[in-house]
Amino acid sequence: MDKIKFATIWLAGCSGCHMSFLDLDEFLIDLADLVDVVYSPVGCDLKDYPEGVDVCLVEGAVANEDNLELIYQVRRRTQTLIAFGDCAVTANVPAMRNMLREGAKPVLERGYLELADENPHLPHAPGIVPELLDRVLPVHEVVPIDIFMPGCPPSADRIRATLEPLLQGQQPAMVGRDMIKFG
Amino acid sequence: MNLTELLDVAAAEKARQRPIKVHCCTSTGCRSANATAVMGNLQQAVENENLSDQVEVIGVGCMGFCGRGPLVQIDPQDDLYEEVTPEDAPSIIEALNGGSAKSIKGDAQHPFFARQMKIVRQHSGKVDPERIESYIALGGYQSLFKVLYEMEPVDVVGEIQQSGLRGRGGGGYPTGLKWATVAKMPGNQKYVICNGDEGDPGAFMDRSVLESDPHLVLEGMAIAGYAIGANHGYIYVRAEYPLAIKRLQKAIQQAKKYGLLGSQVFDSPFDFKVDIRIGAGAFVCGEETALIQSIEGGRGNPVPRPPYPAEKGLYGCPTLINNVETFANITSIIREGADWYASIGTENSKGTKVFALTGKIRNNGLIEVPMGITLREIVEDMGGGVPDGEVKAVQTGGPSGGCIPASMLDTPVDYDSLRAIGSMMGSGGMVVMDHTTSMVEIAQFYMEFCRGETCGKCVPCRTGTVQLYALLTKLLKRQATAADLEKLEALCLMVRDTSLCGLGQSAPNPVLSTLKYFRQEYDDLLVQPAYLNGTSSAAEAVTL
Amino acid sequence: MAVKTLKIDDIDVAIEAGATLLQAAQEAGVPIPKLCAMKGISSIGACRLCLVEVEGINKLLPACVTEVAEGMVVHTQTPKLQEYRRMTVELIFAEGNHVCSICVANGNCELQDVAIEVGMDHSRFTYRFPDRGVDLSHPSFGIDHNRCILCTRCVRVCDEVEGAHVWDVANRGAACYIVSGLNQPWGEVSACTSCGKCVDACPTGAIFRKGETTGEKQRDRDKFAFLSTAREKREWTR
Incomplete structure (x- = not known):
């Protein structure tokens, strides 16, 4: 039997969910026997998201054009997409700029002009630095999601309890405090 | 005041009246078209023509054909003039003296008038709403005398029950049953409340009744007070109806002066005092429990029922709360009898109903029709149909009602038939739509209304209406997918x-009924999810 | 005292007449989610989470304000109720800015608990990200309107138990907010006795003690039921 093609991606998030994933400790070794890591910021060095991925963990919210392009591609090429952590599920902290209502402008100005120590200027490099979207969105508002795994970050136990059934071809039961508590 | 004195007032008023009566509408609709100046010029012309002995100009309430106002109608010849301007007004009086009138002559026999049956609006356009004598001359307050001296309270309740009258505010609860419930409640203090917080977009039936014939409502309330054992009534009128409030104030003062309201009505042991409460502009205060909170001085929030107001209403006392139009039916039922009333209408919906006919229709205005008339008769015969094109749908019941497709125009207008096809009688708004109207936009319009008018107390209404509005907006911006439409339905x-x-x-009714009958219009707006067609246009989220 | 017997989710319950379905369910050990109801203050039936189905009645009834009746057959967990409850919680989450990860009530929040109870793993409704403001003018407490779910427990506890009526609801619909005094900053409301009952009553992290950390966040909600019985029945110990 072919190994399960496994990927993780990191959109607008703090990478805390990926750190929690690394907290899986020795289960990572078991996991490595069962899956091929075909794309991941922490697990492999491939630059292009391949076709025919079985399972992908999506950390982070959709905040810029790069995120959007990647998640569209990931959705088209992936069987089971898991919203991984509160940023992916609710847009969480990255989305707090949505309260400011005027798109990305207020945060950019605050960060690059008002708080600049020297040489204040707004970043603008088309094709190199992706433009921010007007609103930061949870992933399921952009593409359909198969499994939601909340948590900021989800604990290693929760990640394991979600992945283990999937690796055996079963659906994880996302119920109860251990599995779906936010925060 | 006793009956002889009442009849004396009526006789004196009739003796005072001139043989020719020029009725000039002074209700809000015609007023906005300069009717006050028209009336002034008519009066001036009577003097100029030296006709003061034979002609009197009377400021009256609504004649119904509001789309063609200001209206002037002359009795006994029953001449009708439409869209009268202050400049042309004198020529109408001159015509009585052999001259010729420059104003447009209307057809008083037009189906718009001829097909009507007037009970609630029996005096509208004839009686001077600012003079109680004018009402008394038409037989006013005789029904109140009749119940006080010839009937026991229980018989009054029985008469209303037998008449088959149902609440005209929209719900259609049997009025007699409500009266009987309050009458049987223990307790010394009970209240009567008249709900005049009409607020549906496009509806102005109650305003017209209050402006045109305030005593009819007051007399109905007093009869209710006697029947259920209440000595105190409140009329709750929205602040947006200043003329109705002014006329009600005047009417209450005049009735008190004659001893027809207040202490010892008609020299009997029955006391009945009426106070006006002015709403502060919240649609939700038309809901009875919110209205009661508002009268008590609280925030206009609905409270769970039971207990119903009949059991525990105003200040915790048993309270009868009926709509303006419901009370306006009472005097006629007492005068003509329950059997007469029950002979009008259909098996389960008795009497008549007033509708405000508006939208894409030739003849706009107020009509009163017997229950059981079909929508087609109203829209096509009386309303004259759509000016250019055909009827697409008729909306009844305002933000609570639904859109009825043209294919169902033969549905009879009664409580049960309208409910069966996903709409409701409502308070009487009737908006006609033609092919230029997008049904999704209509649904969005009503949802925007509900979103702005929800009090915010309960979660589904406060925040569900916002989400429903956002989903409808997303549809209209052509950003919604089939999944969004599914979500819209589930949330409704x-x-x-x-x-x-x-x-x-x-609140979801306008969406549900348009989904039921015009689903194609929703489907036509759907798009594929963006990720499928590979476009990377930034997801433009609908701002809430 | 009259007693009524009824059946809740196939469990027979006997309870005194005048009790509510919510009390009866608690007696029977049947959990019904709720947010606006709290022991010791009046019930208003606003959050709609405690809606139940009663056989023979075609409307859903709020358990917190529905009195028990003899022979009632009540269902609290039908698929329809479960779906509606989850939607209700999703609507609440989408309405405010409930960012659990940065909230002082994380792990000690009734809204969070209810979300788990109804199985909400995400909100199908678009988050609205309102900008609602924070009032830190009171020396000891603060109110973050972004975390408020408008349950009005604070309004009722301040009015009914403390008797100060510092809080009320202003505006309507989506613009509703909890208002202090005559729309003054909380710290300037002289009626406030700084008793902290609203802090204890708040189901979320909207009303909090300044300087309190997530680990210290504790509430004494039983206090209200105790106070109410104490005053009514003169039982001053607990």
Whole structure:
């Protein structure tokens, strides 16, 4: 039997969910026997998201054009997409700029002009630095999601309890405090 | 005041009246078209023509044909003039003296008038709403005398029950049963409340009744007070109806002066005092429990029922709360008898109903029709149909009602038939739409209304209406997918089933009924999800 | 005292007349989610989470304000109720800015608990990200309107138990907010006795003690039921 093609991606998030994933400790070794890591910021060095991925963990919210392009591609090429952590599920902290209502402008100005120590200027490099979207969105508002795994970050136990059934071809039961508590 | 004195007032008023009566509408609709100046010029012309002995100009309430106002009608010849300007007004009087009138002559026999049956609006356009004598001359307050001296309270309740009258505010609860419930409640203090917080977009039936014939409502309330054992009534009128409030104030003062309201009505042991309470502009205060909170001085929030107001209403006392139009039916039922009333209408919907006929229709205005008349008769015969094109749908019941497609125009207008096809009688708004109207936009319009008018107490109504509005907006911006439409439907059912009061429970109706009859218009707006066609246009989220 | 017997989710319950379905369910050990109801203050039936189905009645009834009746057959967990409850919680989450990860009530929040109870793993409704403001003018407490779910427990506890009526609801619909005094900053409301009952009553992290950390966040909600019985029945110990 072919190994399960496994990927993780990191959109607008703090990478805390990926750190929690690394907290899986020795289960990572078991996991490595069962899956091929075909794309991941922490697990492999491939630059292009391949076709025919079985399972992908999506950390982070959709905040810029790069995120959007990647998640569209990931959705088209992936069987089971898991919203991984509160940023992916609710847009969480990255989305707090949505309260400011005027798109990305207020945060950019605050960060690059008002708080600049020297040489204040707004970043603008088309094709190199992706433009921010007007609103930061949870992933399921952009593409359909198969499994939601909340948590900021989800604990290693929760990640394991979600992945283990999937690796055996079963659906994880996302119920109860251990599995779906936010925060 | 006793009956002889009442009849004396009527006789004196009749003796005072001139043989030719020029009725000039002074209700809000015609007023906005300069009717006050028209009336002034008519009076001046009577003097100029030296006709003061034979002609009197009377400022009256609504004649119904509001789309063609200002209206002037002359009795006994029954001449009708439409769109009268202050400049042309004198020529109408000159015509009585052999001259020729420059104003447009209307057809008083037009089906718009001829097909009507007037009970609630029996005096509208004839009686001077600012003079109680004018009302008394038409037989006013005789029904009140009759119940006080010839009937026991229980017989009055029985008469109303037998008449088959149902609440005209929209719900259609049997009026007699409500009266009987309050009458049988223990307690020394009870209240009567008249709900005049009409607020449906396009509806102005109650305003017209209050402006045109305030005593008819007051007399109905007093009869109710006697029947259920209440000595105090409140009329709750929205602040947006200043003329109705002014006329009600005047009417209450005049009735008190004659001893027809206040202490010892008609020299009997029955006391009945009426106070006006002015609403502060919240649609939800038309909901009875919110209205009671508002009268008590609280925030206009609905409270869960039971207990119903009949059991525990104003200040915790048993309270009868009926709509303006319901009270306006009472004097006629007492005068003509329950059997007469029950002979009008259909098996389960008796009497008449006033509708405000508006939208894409030739003849705009107020009509009173017997229950059981078909929508087609109203829209095509009386309303004259759509000016250019054909009827697409008729909306009844305002933000709580639904859109009825043209194919169902032969549905009879009664409580049960309208409910069966997903709409409701409502308070009487009737908006006609033609092919230029997008049904999704209509649904969005009503949802915007509900979103702005929800009190915010319960979660589904406060926040569900916002989400429903956002989903409809997303559809109209052509950003919604089939999944969004599914979500829209599911949320409609949830808001309908879980909201605390009628506002939220009925808020999804305009969406549900247009989905039922015009689903194609929704489907036509759907798009594919963006990720499927590979476009990377930034997801433009609908701002809430 | 009259007693009524009824059946809740196939469990027979006997309870005194005048009790509510919510009390009866608690007696029977049947959990019904709720947010606006709290022991010791009046019930208003606003959050709609405690809606139940009663056989023979075609409307859903709020358990917190529905009195028990003899022979009632009540269902609290039908698929329809479960779906509606989850939607209700999703609507609440989408309405405010409930960012659990940065909230002082994380792990000690009734809204969070209810979300788990109804199985909400995400909100199908678009988050609205309102900008609602924070009032830190009171020396000891603060109110973050972004975390408020408008349950009005604070309004009722301040009015009914403390008797100060510092809080009320202003505006309507989506613009509703909890208002202090005559729309003054909380710290300037002289009626406030700084008793902290609203802090204890708040189901979320909207009303909090300044300087309190997530680990210290504790509430004494039983206090209200105790106070109410104490005053009514003169039982001053607990």
